Amino acid sequence: MPFQLFFQPKIDTQTNHLIGHEILLRNKSSQPVFPDTHFHSIIASKETHADFLHWFKKELLRLLATYSQHVFAINFYPEQLLYAETLDLLEELIDYRDVLIIEITEDIFSPSDRARENWLLMQIKKIDQMGFHVALDDVDSGQNSLERAASYAPYLNRIKFSYIKCLHDGVKPQTIFRFIEAWKDFTRENQLDFVIEGIENEQTSRQLKQMGLFLQQGYFFGKPSRQIKAKI
Numbered sequence: 001m002p003f004q005l006f007f008q009p010k011i012d013t014q015t016n017h018l019i020g021h022e023i024l025l026r027n028k029s030s031q032p033v034f035p036d037t038h039f040h041s042i043i044a045s046k047e048t049h050a051d052f053l054h055w056f057k058k059e060l061l062r063l064l065a066t067y068s069q070h071v072f073a074i075n076f077y078p079e080q081l082l083y084a085e086t087l088d089l090l091e092e093l094i095d096y097r098d099v100l101i102i103e104i105t106e107d108i109f110s111p112s113d114r115a116r117e118n119w120l121l122m123q124i125k126k127i128d129q130m131g132f133h134v135a136l137d138d139v140d141s142g143q144n145s146l147e148r149a150a151s152y153a154p155y156l157n158r159i160k161f162s163y164i165k166c167l168h169d170g171v172k173p174q175t176i177f178r179f180i181e182a183w184k185d186f187t188r189e190n191q192l193d194f195v196i197e198g199i200e201n202e203q204t205s206r207q208l209k210q211m212g213l214f215l216q217q218g219y220f221f222g223k224p225s226r227q228i229k230a231k232i
Contacts, residue, residue, distance in 0.1 A: 001055040002028050003035065005063070006224040010073070010195060014204060014214035018231050020071030020101070022217065023060075024224050041077055050085045057089055064096055067228055070125025073101040075137065081123040082116065090130060097131040103160070104134065104152075106142030121151060128155035135195070138162045142178060146186070153190040159183065164218065177207065184213065 001029060007021040014182065025039065026032035042048045064071070080086050081104070093100060127134055135158040136144050149159060161183055166176045180196065187194040199205050199218030222229060 001052060003055070004028055004226070005031065005059055006032065007072075007228050008217060008224045009222045009229050010215065010217045011221045012214055013209055015214050018074060018229055019215070021071040021185075021228060022103070023063075024074070026073075026224070031229060035160060043077055046083060046085075049080065049083055053085050053089050057092065060093070064099070068099075070228065071099050071101065073103050073135065075105050077105050077107045078116075078120050078143070079107070081120055081226075087123060087126060089180045090127060090132065094130055094132075097133075101133045101135055101157070102127055104135045104144075106144040108143045124152055124155050133157040135160055138165060139183060141165055149186065153192070156190070156192055157216075158195055160192035160195045160197055160217075162198045163196055163204060164200060167198070173204075176204040177211075180208075180213070181211065186212065 004026050006026045007022040007023060009018055010020045010022065011017070012019050025034060026036070029034040042052050060072075060074075076086065090102070097166060124134060126149070134152075134156050136149055136152055136156055137160050138144055139146075139149055139159050139161050141162060149156075158173070161180060163176060163180075166179070171179075184194060187193075194210055194213060195215040195217060196213055197217040199216050199220045201220055205216055205218075206222055208214075
């Protein structure tokens, strides 16, 4: 596979401790980026997706053998969870469920289909029953709406909100913080962890800490890298 894995740290800013890394897929160009078009073509086919999972499993097992005490978050597109092979992979990784977090991305089904949504919810229930922690990525983006978050909440352990994505969409910081406050209420009501990603400077990090939001991720703490941090 013409891919490689990069890692970005997550920090508990209250204790100033590293709490894990998000695993990010990148191409092998001189300036690695997420291979969006290529990856969509892979997951569009059961056969090519199975080949990808085979490669990913080998890379992941090598990683887990080397960094057995680290926690890693894995991103899955909703469409990937429609394949039995994805759940088979997680069954094979069940011994690592305490150090793996399954993040469901915000990507939209094409075409949108209620039957697919119902099947996706069933798959998330199964992942929860396996004992994995499950996160909903980039709430308020794509298809990860309040409605979806509410329906998934019984099977989630955390949600994530991207500050920088909202900023790039032209939303003013004061408005972004009002949305964050509302999601904070949601996580408290549903007893979920709340991670804010896309933190690029100390001022934003400090404002979030003042709101009691200590779980953070972003360039301020470390850009995606081939290297895994042992501590911040």
